[in-house]
Amino acid sequence: MADIYSAPKKKASLVGKKKKKERSEKLKQVRKEVYRLVGKEGNFLSAFVARPARLSFENQMVKEKVILLLRRHWVTNLRWIAIVLLMIIVPGLLRLLPPFGWLPGRFKLVLTMMWYLFVLAFILEEFFSWYFSVNIITDERVIDVDFVSLIYKRVSDAEIVNIEDVTYEMGGIAGTMFSYGTVYVQTAAEAREFEFESVPRPALVVKVLQKLRLEEKQEELEGRLS
Amino acid sequence: MELVWVVAKVCLLFALGLYILFAFVLVRQVYMMMKVISTPHNWLIKLFAWAHLLGSFLVFLFALIIL
Numbered sequence: 001m002a003d004i005y006s007a008p009k010k011k012a013s014l015v016g017k018k019k020k021k022e023r024s025e026k027l028k029q030v031r032k033e034v035y036r037l038v039g040k041e042g043n044f045l046s047a048f049v050a051r052p053a054r055l056s057f058e059n060q061m062v063k064e065k066v067i068l069l070l071r072r073h074w075v076t077n078l079r080w081i082a083i084v085l086l087m088i089i090v091p092g093l094l095r096l097l098p099p100f101g102w103l104p105g106r107f108k109l110v111l112t113m114m115w116y117l118f119v120l121a122f123i124l125e126e127f128f129s130w131y132f133s134v135n136i137i138t139d140e141r142v143i144d145v146d147f148v149s150l151i152y153k154r155v156s157d158a159e160i161v162n163i164e165d166v167t168y169e170m171g172g173i174a175g176t177m178f179s180y181g182t183v184y185v186q187t188a189a190e191a192r193e194f195e196f197e198s199v200p201r202p203a204l205v206v207k208v209l210q211k212l213r214l215e216e217k218q219e220e221l222e223g224r225l226s
Numbered sequence: 227m228e229l230v231w232v233v234a235k236v237c238l239l240f241a242l243g244l245y246i247l248f249a250f251v252l253v254r255q256v257y258m259m260m261k262v263i264s265t266p267h268n269w270l271i272k273l274f275a276w277a278h279l280l281g282s283f284l285v286f287l288f289a290l291i292i293l
Contacts, residue, residue, distance in 0.1 A: 044267040054266045104231070110238055110289045117245060117285055124252060124278055131271065132259040145262055151251070155262060 037208055045131075047071040047180075048200040057136060057143065058155070068137040068208060070199040072130060073180035080126040087119045125149075135183075135196040137205070139212060142185055144194050158187040158194060161216045166209045168202035185209065235293040242286040249279040 035051065043049070049069040057066075091112045094100045100108065132147040143157040163185055170181030181202035185194035199205060256275040260268050 044265050052265070056264045058262045106292045107231075107234065107238075110285075110293060113285050113288070114238070114242065114245075117282060120278060120281070121245075121248065121252070124274065128252075128256065128259070128271070132263065134263060136263075147259060151255070153259065153262070 033211055037204065037211065047073050057145075059157075060138075061140065064138045064140050066136060066138050067212070068135075068205065070135040070137070070196055070205065071133065072198040073178055073200050075174050075178045075180065076198050077126070077130055080122075084119060084123055087115075087122065091115055135194075135199065137208065137212070139215070142194060142209070144196070156194070158185070159216075160209070160212050161220060162188045163209065163213055164188050166206050166213075168206050170202055183209075231293075235289075238289055238293065239286070242282070242289055246279070246282045246286060249282040253279055 047070065049055075050067070052066055052069050055066050055069060095108075100111075103111070129147050129149075132145065132153075134143075134145050136143040136145070139160075141157050141159050142163070143155070146154040148154065165186040166183065167186075168181050168183045170176065170179075175181055175198075178200075180198050180200045183196040183199060183202045183205050185196070187194070196202075196205065253275045256271055260271070
């Protein structure tokens, strides 16, 4: 028997498509807003690198885009730089002390060279610790890489969708003067907390994370509805 | 008295040997960290680490000859 009535499927699918398009437009808008917020700045020695062009990291997913790469503000390096400056003048001061003066010239020379090697090691250790301890914010995750010491590193990550609360703390004379602070990211999983220590522009970082959370929620909604 | 300087020489060479080991660990650590984060400027960091290792070798050789 022939069908008497058939439902207007075409119209319903058109409405669905329109809604889907609207949602993806909204998503694009959120992403644009994130890009507008962070801009495009920083070089490989910056503490705040927005949308780094050729940066990749371990376990990066194929379409995952890095939005921010954060390090401790450069001001936090001044302490060890001051120590290095003091260490550099130590051999000159030691020359004035009798026990060092009694040593044969060749021993003095080798000891001085050893001291400067030690200073170099101190510089490298501090610099690498600053350079490699990064916080990466991608469009999917936040990653915290801690280069604690020469033989100890810690890498942890959390999906943005699992973030429950983002707060920041800014204080102290240097923090207020140079606009840096600590961002705390609380995730749902195992009550974990990420700490982005002494990062520049913490308010902006929090704002970016909020936008990304919004984007993830939209995506989740889209996934549920489609 | 001569023995004192021989002992001092051995101690210094031993310390420098340990330092070479440390410099090598530093190179290894840099490579490990580069696996975690890779940037186009990684070669510069590698260069620093290798130069440091080479420097520690040279100081060891220098101490071996001069002492």
